Amino acid sequence: MIAWGFQTAVGEITLVTFTTLAPSSVMALMVMSGILLFAHLSNEERMRINTFMIIPLVLSMIGLVASATHLGNPDNALYVFTGVGRSPLSNEVFSAVVFLAFSGIYWLYSFSENPNLPFQKVWLTCIIISGAGFITGIAFAYSESTIVSWYSAYVPVNLWLNALVGGPTLALLSFQVARYDRIRGLLGKVLCAISGVAIILNTISFALQDSTLPSMENSFTTAAELVPYYGVGVGAFAILGLCSLTIWGRLVWGKGRRQGIVPGIVANILVFTGIFVMRFLFYMMHMTTGVGI
Amino acid sequence: MVQYAFYFDGTRCTGCKTCELACKDYKDLDVGFAYRKVYEVTYGDTQKDSNGCVVSTCGGYTVSMACNHCYEPACTKVCPTGAMHKDGETGLVSVNVDRCVGCGYCHMACPYDAPKVDRAKGHSVKCDGCVERVTNGEKPVCVEACPARALDFGTVDQIAALGGTQANIAPLPVPTYTDPNFYIKPSDDAQPVGSADGKAVNPLEVL
Numbered sequence: 330m331i332a333w334g335f336q337t338a339v340g341e342i343t344l345v346t347f348t349t350l351a352p353s354s355v356m357a358l359m360v361m362s363g364i365l366l367f368a369h370l371s372n373e374e375r376m377r378i379n380t381f382m383i384i385p386l387v388l389s390m391i392g393l394v395a396s397a398t399h400l401g402n403p404d405n406a407l408y409v410f411t412g413v414g415r416s417p418l419s420n421e422v423f424s425a426v427v428f429l430a431f432s433g434i435y436w437l438y439s440f441s442e443n444p445n446l447p448f449q450k451v452w453l454t455c456i457i458i459s460g461a462g463f464i465t466g467i468a469f470a471y472s473e474s475t476i477v478s479w480y481s482a483y484v485p486v487n488l489w490l491n492a493l494v495g496g497p498t499l500a501l502l503s504f505q506v507a508r509y510d511r512i513r514g515l516l517g518k519v520l521c522a523i524s525g526v527a528i529i530l531n532t533i534s535f536a537l538q539d540s541t542l543p544s545m546e547n548s549f550t551t552a553a554e555l556v557p558y559y560g561v562g563v564g565a566f567a568i569l570g571l572c573s574l575t576i577w578g579r580l581v582w583g584k585g586r587r588q589g590i591v592p593g594i595v596a597n598i599l600v601f602t603g604i605f606v607m608r609f610l611f612y613m614m615h616m617t618t619g620v621g622i
Numbered sequence: 623m624v625q626y627a628f629y630f631d632g633t634r635c636t637g638c639k640t641c642e643l644a645c646k647d648y649k650d651l652d653v654g655f656a657y658r659k660v661y662e663v664t665y666g667d668t669q670k671d672s673n674g675c676v677v678s679t680c681g682g683y684t685v686s687m688a689c690n691h692c693y694e695p696a697c698t699k700v701c702p703t704g705a706m707h708k709d710g711e712t713g714l715v716s717v718n719v720d721r722c723v724g725c726g727y728c729h730m731a732c733p734y735d736a737p738k739v740d741r742a743k744g745h746s747v748k749c750d751g752c753v754e755r756v757t758n759g760e761k762p763v764c765v766e767a768c769p770a771r772a773l774d775f776g777t778v779d780q781i782a783a784l785g786g787t788q789a790n791i792a793p794l795p796v797p798t799y800t801d802p803n804f805y806i807k808p809s810d811d812a813q814p815v816g817s818a819d820g821k822a823v824n825p826l827e828v829l
Contacts, residue, residue: 333829341726401724401744408703408721418727419702475696475733475799547733548661548793548822549829617696619733619795620661620822622829 333622334555334613341612343399349605350392351425352464352488356496357385357503358432359460360520362453364504368516374509379439381507385499386432393425417472424466428459464492475621478545478552478614483538487611490534491604493527498573498600502593505580517581521574524600528570535563535607542614549622552614562610569603572596625693625713626751627781627803628765630686632791632812634772637662637684644767645688648752655738657749658688658764659828661793663812665819681811681819686773688764689736689749690789690802691715697728697737697748706737706746709753713778713803716750719743733795734802735829751775781805792820 338345361382365375397403412419435452438444468485497520504512512520539559545552553559576596580588616622637660645651645658666679691714697706698715705722708715717737722745728737729746737748752762756775760766765773774784786805789797792813794804806812813820822828 333825399725401726401739401741401746402722405703405705405721405723408705409723411704412702416700416702416727418700418725422702471730473696473700473731475731475795547795548820549825615730617731617733617735617795618799619735620793620828621730621733621735622825 330550330554331557331613333550334615337555337615337622338609338612341399342609343395345605345608345612347392347396348467348488348611349491349601349608350395351389352467352492353495353499353601353604354385354389354392355428355460355463356492357499358382358389359457360496360500361385361503362456362460364509364516366450366453366457368511374507376439377507378504378509379436381503382432382436382439384503384506386429386436388499389432390429393429417466417470421463421466421470424459424463428456428463431455431459464489475617475619476615477547477618478542478555478616479611481538481541483534483541484611486534487531487538487607490527490531491607494524494531494570495597495600495604497521497524497527498577498597501577501581502590502597505588505590505593513581513583517577521577521581524570524577525574528567528574531570532563532567535566536560539563545616547616547618547622548620550616552616555616555622556610556614559610559614562606566603566607569599569606573600573603623710623713625778625803626691626756626775627778627805628688628690628762629774629776629781629784629786629805629807631772631774631786631807632683632685632809633807634770635660635684635686635809636770636772638769640767640769641686641764641773645749645762645764648763652742655740655747656828657736657747658686659735661685661687661822661828662824663793663820664823665813665821681813683809683811685791685793685806686764686768687734687794687804689715689751690734690800690804691751692803693801694799696731696733696800700727700731702727712751712753712756714751714753714756715748716753717746717748719745722746733799778803790815792817793822 409422413423468488471479542553573596639660642658664682668678703721705718706728724739724745726739737746740747761775765775786807789802789804791808
């Protein structure tokens with residue numbers, strides 16, 4: 330039965346990509362917005378952080394574009410908004426558009442010659458709130474009782490924890506590129522700690538979810554038979570995440586001159602690879618009650 | 623509003639799959655697409671007892687099923703565009719191809735595996751109850767084609783009066799999920815919904 334699961338995940342590879350990139354990118358933008366809101370920044374620091382918000386913004390847009398490529402007929406995409414409030418997928422798309430509108434407009438406005446700081450702060454608050462809404466929208470996109478392997482509390486919890494694993498590390502990279510040196514102080518340590526705790530909680534949550542898979546059954550198979558190597562994936566996720574944190578730990582706690590961005594990029598590739606593996610396995614386990622795989 | 627329903631007589635079905643082929647022919651479906659499918663369930667084993675006698679608990683039966691045009695369809699509930707809709711006059715569930723984005727959520731959610739995205743066409747496809755035939759007073763082509771007269775179609779009151787019960791045998795899901803308009807007269811071998819013995823054994827054919 331693993332072949333059926335693999336076929337499902339490969340068929341939805343663009344959604345695997347979207348749900349890997351978007352939650353963490355959104356969280357990174359929320360973190361950067363929080364710093365812009367509450368930290369004491371020089372004008373130059375503010376400008377650089379504003380500029381390099383483009384890193385998570387582009388990654389989240391790549392995810393969104395990837396998700397759109399799986400549509401059979403994107404010409405009808407605007408009809409998606411007619412389902413807001415009824416269809417979980419419409420809610421997800423609507424929350425994505427709201428978030429990207431706030432983020433994109435803020436980023437463009439940050440290049441104006443005399444940006445209005447109070448206005449920007451209101452806008453940053455909107456980014457944080459709509460970002461939380463977007464992540465929640467993705468987390469509940471498949472909340473339908475007939476899809477027995479996805480209709481579980483573990484699904485939204487894991488998605489939110491994914492965002493808390495990858496978001497801080499992507500924010501660290503973006504801050505590093507923006508030459509915001511305070512990541513080598515308390516900020517960097519707090520972000521590493523958040524990601525580290527999220528990796529532990531996410532690994533526990535994945536393991537608990539794994540224990541429920543054999544009992545999820547339809548008339549062809551069980552969820553466990555669709556993803557027989559789920560435990561291996563969980564292990565890979567944890568190891569890749571901890572490797573990423575080790576690199577960030579050396580950069581954040583290390584003394585001496587400023588490091589280049591290559592280790593930070595490698596650290597993010599590692600953590601995103603771990604999340605990608607788990608998202609792939611998530612789509613592999615799709616099954617409905619009755620006869621749907 | 624009239625609500626139409628399908629009827630399946632498990633005591634008559636031979637599993638010949640004429641219904642499936644008639645549908646594929648009438649709807650001109652390509653390889654990989656079937657709006658009606660015949661699920662095969664087999665169970666039990668054959669062993670020698672302590673006296674050396676061969677004893678068997680084996681059983682088997684078939685279930686011919688298309689879209690059940692449910693009262694509470696999962697496909698219409700999750701469809702983001704409203705393309706998957708339930709007709710107000712007939713209760714038949716079909717796809718408005720001018721609104722469908724081909725996202726596949728209907729396929730992911732339906733517990734009867736009825737809708738599927740046709741990538742070549744760019745939208746979901748499924749059984750529409752042969753609505754054009756029904757409008758002309760005919761029955762769906764699968765019903766007309768069945769050589770054993772194991773299938774029937776009519777208003778839900780007519781179908782319920784035939785004596786079956788609402789979609790309550792394996793490999794189907796519990797009917798409370800979507801309230802399907804599918805009534806079944808089970809064969810003697812039929813297993814109850816959720817039975818460990820009620821596994822479909824022809825996945826390569828129907829998935």
